[in-house]
Structure formats: C-alpha cells, structure tokens
Amino acid sequence: MPSPHTHEVIGDELYDSLVDWNIDEKVSTITLDNCSSNDATIPYLVRKIGKTKLMADGKFLHMRCCAHILNLIVKDGLEKLKDVIENFRDSVAYWTATPKRVEKFEEIAKYVHVKIEKKIALDCKTRWNSTYIMLSTALPYKGCFHESKPCR
Numbered sequence: 001m002p003s004p005h006t007h008e009v010i011g012d013e014l015y016d017s018l019v020d021w022n023i024d025e026k027v028s029t030i031t032l033d034n035c036s037s038n039d040a041t042i043p044y045l046v047r048k049i050g051k052t053k054l055m056a057d058g059k060f061l062h063m064r065c066c067a068h069i070l071n072l073i074v075k076d077g078l079e080k081l082k083d084v085i086e087n088f089r090d091s092v093a094y095w096t097a098t099p100k101r102v103e104k105f106e107e108i109a110k111y112v113h114v115k116i117e118k119k120i121a122l123d124c125k126t127r128w129n130s131t132y133i134m135l136s137t138a139l140p141y142k143g144c145f146h147e148s149k150p151c152r
Contacts, residue, residue, distance in 0.1 A: 007040035014041070015048045025053045030061055033068035074128045085131060088138055091145050092120050105144060112143040 001013055018024040030045070032038040039062070046058035054061060078085060095105040102119075109116050120141060123134035138145075 005037055007037045007044050010037060010041045011044040011048060014045055018049070024049055028055045028060070029063040031063045031065050033065045034072075038062075071128060078128060078131060085135070088135060088145075089123065092122050092134060092138055096120060096122060105141075108144045109141060114141055114143050 002009060014030065015024065018027060027049075030042070032041070042058075042062040046054060046061060049058070051057040095101050096119075105120075106116060117140070118137045120138050121134060123130040125131070
C-alpha cells in the first residue's frame with residue numbers, strides 16, 4: 001500500500017483490486033480495523049463502486065475486525081495487571097538470561113518440588129497472546145520465583 005495511508009489511497013487500492021478481480025459489484029463486506037482512515041475509506045469506496053451496485057446500498061460494507069477489537073479489549077485488561085506482568089517479565093528475563101541461570105532455576109524447581117514441564121520464556125510486549133503464554137507457562141513455577149529472589 002503506497003503512502004500516505006489516507007482514505008483515498010486505501011480506497012483507490014481496494015477499488016483497483018476489486019475491479020482487477022472482477023468482484024467490485026459482488027463484494028458484500030470488507031473487514032477492516034477501526035482506524036479513522038479505514039472508517040473514511042468505506043463511504044469513499046461506496047461512491048466509487050456506486051451504491052446501487054452493492055448489497056443494501058453498501059450499508060453493511062464495513063465489517064469491523066473482531067480480532068482487532070479483541071486485541072484492544074485484552075490490551076486494556078492487561079493494562080490493569082501491568083505491575084504484576086512486569087514483575088513476572090523481569091523474573092523470567094533474569095532467569096533465562098544465561099544458561100547458568102537457567103540451570104540454577106531448574107535446581108530451585110527441584111528443591112521446591114515443581115515438575116519442569118515447559119521452559120519459561122519471555123514474551124513480546126506487543127503481542128498479548130505471547131504475554132498470556134509467558135504467564136501461563138511461568139505460573140506453575142511461582143514457588144520457584146518466591147524461593148529465588150534474584151539479586152540485581
């Protein structure tokens with residue numbers, strides 16, 4: 001998609017693709033996220049195609065992206081747990097930083113009788129599902145984290 005990402009540029013690119021694929025008069029919905037340029041793209045696209053050529057005059061052309069909405073909801077919820085998540089992230093980062101620390105962490109796990117099933121791994125802050133994976137993997141090891149207070 002060429003810059004700038006204005007509603008005209010997005011609309012023209014979408015329209016050209018729909019025409020190239022010969023589906024400009026067959027499309028019923030287009031799924032986009034909730035950014036303002038996408039909101040403005042839909043009426044622009046309806047004008048380019050023509051209301052009468054679209055189902056319900058294009059009233060339902062814009063389908064909001066459920067994955068984007070879910071991502072916004074989860075990120076908002078995770079914001080409430082920011083301090084807890086940062087504590088987990090700091091601990092995981094510390095214990096996975098070197099092979100020697102991983103070995104020491106595994107020793108602590110044995111000492112507190114925690115069975116090692118999955119290795120702890122750091123998340124990617126911009127991907128909420130990786131934060132979930134980090135937390136769900138680290139949670140069974142909470143006894144190890146309590147037992148081992150890393151010195152920094």
